[in-house]
Amino acid sequence: MIAIRGAITVDNNTRDDILESAGILLREVIKSNQLGIQQIVSVIFTATEDLDQAYPAEAARKLGITDAGLMCQQEMHVLGSLPKCLRVMLLVDSDALQSDAKHIYLRDAVNLRQNSSFIAITIDGPAGVGKGTLAKRLAEALGFTHVDSGALYRAVAYNCLETSIPLDDVDRIKSSLLDLNICVEYKNNEQIVLLHGSDITSTLRTPEVSEASSVTAAIPAVREKLLKLQRDVAAKYNIVMEGRDIGSQILPNAQVKIYLDANIDERARRRLSERTHMGITTDLDTVKLEIEERDFRDMNRKHSPLKRAADAVLIDSTDMSLQQVLETALGIVYIKTGGSYGIHASQSLKSDCIPHNLSNQSNRG
Numbered sequence: 001m002i003a004i005r006g007a008i009t010v011d012n013n014t015r016d017d018i019l020e021s022a023g024i025l026l027r028e029v030i031k032s033n034q035l036g037i038q039q040i041v042s043v044i045f046t047a048t049e050d051l052d053q054a055y056p057a058e059a060a061r062k063l064g065i066t067d068a069g070l071m072c073q074q075e076m077h078v079l080g081s082l083p084k085c086l087r088v089m090l091l092v093d094s095d096a097l098q099s100d101a102k103h104i105y106l107r108d109a110v111n112l113r114q115n116s117s118f119i120a121i122t123i124d125g126p127a128g129v130g131k132g133t134l135a136k137r138l139a140e141a142l143g144f145t146h147v148d149s150g151a152l153y154r155a156v157a158y159n160c161l162e163t164s165i166p167l168d169d170v171d172r173i174k175s176s177l178l179d180l181n182i183c184v185e186y187k188n189n190e191q192i193v194l195l196h197g198s199d200i201t202s203t204l205r206t207p208e209v210s211e212a213s214s215v216t217a218a219i220p221a222v223r224e225k226l227l228k229l230q231r232d233v234a235a236k237y238n239i240v241m242e243g244r245d246i247g248s249q250i251l252p253n254a255q256v257k258i259y260l261d262a263n264i265d266e267r268a269r270r271r272l273s274e275r276t277h278m279g280i281t282t283d284l285d286t287v288k289l290e291i292e293e294r295d296f297r298d299m300n301r302k303h304s305p306l307k308r309a310a311d312a313v314l315i316d317s318t319d320m321s322l323q324q325v326l327e328t329a330l331g332i333v334y335i336k337t338g339g340s341y342g343i344h345a346s347q348s349l350k351s352d353c354i355p356h357n358l359s360n361q362s363n364r365g
């Protein structure tokens with residue numbers, strides 16, 4: 001048995017708003033935790049005293065939760081507490097661990113999250129799909145920090161190449177981690193990677209480092225070393241973090257998870273365009289082979305392989321422009337944050353909020 005918590009704010013103290021908000025909250029708790037209705041043993045709602053037009057548990061019945069024990073209570077007034085707020089606790093018959101429960105906080109209630117008051121948006125996907133470009137534009141549009149987790153894995157690989165550690169010498173790589181000092185800083189929303197205090201950001205996206213990074217990223221000690229760094233950033237800022245295992249391993253409780261995909265030919269074309277922008281001469285077949293090999297390694301490694309988290313929303317960007325992908329992502333953010341961030345699907349980006357350089361598609365990542 002596990003207990004799952006959630007909360008949402010309501011716009012108006014009306015029957016319709018209360019039931020609609022309670023329904024949104026319950027659906028999100030059920031979906032994020034992949035619950036079957038029969039697993040739900042009881043649903044307990046509380047409402048702040050400024051909400052009195054309907055019992056939110058009616059929403060549970062409407063969703064087909066008829067066998068569970070339902071209860072609603074009005075909360076005592078606590079000075080400074082969030083107004084017009086519904087809270088819920090579901091008791092669920094499950095073999096999962098209590099620590100696996102995904103608690104859901106929507107709209108202004110996101111600020112009630114126990115461990116972090118920051119929003120995390122994760123974007124995972126294979127090489128060359130445009131994760132980096134989407135994450136950067138999304139972060140700009142939302143005013144969030146863009147975290148490129150791949151750059152950290154690249155920094156480890158760069159260090160091996162620079163210090164001539166063979167990539168198959170796992171023991172030497174492991175001992176090199178002991179005093180490897182990698183940090184990230186954010187200046188003007190650009191991520192800067194420091195290796196022993198020196199800025200190595202501009203050296204990290206060469207084909208050699210790309211290749212080496214997916215070899216060293218398969219070593220569990222490397223992943224362990226970088227895990228804390230990634231979680232620490234997520235605890236300090238509202239972030240859009242891109243990578244391979246962000247939604248599945250690094251930030252399993254992220255409010256918004258996107259899995260970005262595209263077919264291999266399109267990804268190779270995007271990566272070739274990035275390389276050309278960087279002044280690197282290569283050809284489509286070489287790039288295609290390189291990303292195919294890297295994807296194979298990333299998807300088939302034993303620890304934290306690239307995979308779509310069960311609750312990640314898939315965007316297949318093969319035939320989509322960057323603007324379409326961005327608008328789709330902002331629509332997903334809108335739904336997942338209960339309208340607190342992002343844009344409603346019926347709106348398109350207004351020109352004044354189109355992130356700059358949108359037309360300059362340097363599709364990287």
Ligand code: CDP
Nearest residue numbers: 127128149150153213214217243244245365
């Ligand atoms: O930009 P691109 O998708 O080509 O690569 P990246 O995101 O910079 O990641 C470089 C390599 O780091 C990947 O091929 C993965 O092997 C590894 N990586 C990882 O294992 N986990 C992450 N969260 C991010 C990157």
